[in-house]
Amino acid sequence: MNTTSSLVASVVDVRKIYGTHGSVAALDGVSLGIRSGEFTAIMGPSGSGKSTLMHVMAGLDGATSGRVFLGDTEITGMNDAELTVLRRRAVGFIFQAFNLVPTLDVRGNIMLPFDLDGRSVSRDEEQWITHLIQTLGLAQRLAHRPYELSGGQQQRVAIARALATRPKLIFADEPTGNLDSKTGREVLSLLSTASSQYGQSIAMVTHDPIAASHADRVVFLADGKVVADRPRTSAAEISNLMLSMETAA
Numbered sequence: 221m222n223t224t225s226s227l228v229a230s231v232v233d234v235r236k237i238y239g240t241h242g243s244v245a246a247l248d249g250v251s252l253g254i255r256s257g258e259f260t261a262i263m264g265p266s267g268s269g270k271s272t273l274m275h276v277m278a279g280l281d282g283a284t285s286g287r288v289f290l291g292d293t294e295i296t297g298m299n300d301a302e303l304t305v306l307r308r309r310a311v312g313f314i315f316q317a318f319n320l321v322p323t324l325d326v327r328g329n330i331m332l333p334f335d336l337d338g339r340s341v342s343r344d345e346e347q348w349i350t351h352l353i354q355t356l357g358l359a360q361r362l363a364h365r366p367y368e369l370s371g372g373q374q375q376r377v378a379i380a381r382a383l384a385t386r387p388k389l390i391f392a393d394e395p396t397g398n399l400d401s402k403t404g405r406e407v408l409s410l411l412s413t414a415s416s417q418y419g420q421s422i423a424m425v426t427h428d429p430i431a432a433s434h435a436d437r438v439v440f441l442a443d444g445k446v447v448a449d450r451p452r453t454s455a456a457e458i459s460n461l462m463l464s465m466e467t468a469a
């Protein structure tokens with residue numbers, strides 16, 4: 221068992237109840253820690269609570285009960301202003317709504333986290349950003365605005381932006397969802413590198429067993445509960461587990 225200090229994000233007995241038309245327990249007593257430097261995939265059938273868990277862990281949505289920590293800091297009940305500063309320093313997001321700034325070009329969007337934090341870019345960071353831009357095939361698009369890009373290209377800009385400052389923790393919700401398989405593989409390999417070489421921690425929601433097979437650990441949710449927690453597993457084994465859960469549901 222890891223100590224709390226080796227966890228970059230954790231939830232303890234978290235419930236999230238939605239309900240105007242009868243109540244839905246999107247999370248039903250989840251306890252989970254994202255370990256430092258690990259690449260963790262979160263899988264589960266549609267509606268099992270994956271996106272809700274990600275949002276609650278990141279403090280983007282509040283839990284109905286239970287406790288939520290980013291690193292050693294308890295964020296349960298923290299106000300938006302405090303949370304924003306904490307997230308900006310330590311957390312990168314790759315979510316389906318890419319939240320690109322429409323008035324900034326691709327380079328401006330990628331550099332935004334540095335600008336918001338009033339940070340200058342070191343030589344080492346500049347090299348990393350150039351590597352990201354090249355690997356993600358964005359070099360010819362740096363002066364384009366988001367509306368001039370395809371969905372997959374926008375997604376790649378969001379990925380470059382999330383990785384640029386090398387945040388300690390990255391939350392990714394279906395990061396390969398809109399991408400062709402070659403670009404998808406490159407994104408997964410960037411995420412693996414981020415964790416294995418730079419010690420970044422990654423929590424990634426995915427439906428794709430091949431994407432999950434790149435992770436060090438695969439956590440399975442069903443009906444708002446953690447039902448399995450495995451070390452690195454093959455895509456075939458992950459597929460079998462997913463199939464057995466969907467049949468059981």
Ligand SMILES: Nc1ncnc2c1ncn2[C@@H]1O[C@H](COP(=O)(O)OP(=O)(O)OP(=O)(O)O)[C@@H](O)[C@H]1O
Pocket residue numbers: 238239244245246264265266267268269270271272273
């Ligand atoms: N804002 C909301 N209001 C009411 N119910 C919600 C809301 N958001 C999610 N839910 C419900 O909570 C449950 C979990 O949803 P969630 O989006 O976390 O699942 P998921 O595993 O990410 O699904 P998918 O793989 O389909 O994206 C579902 O039953 C969903 O209908």
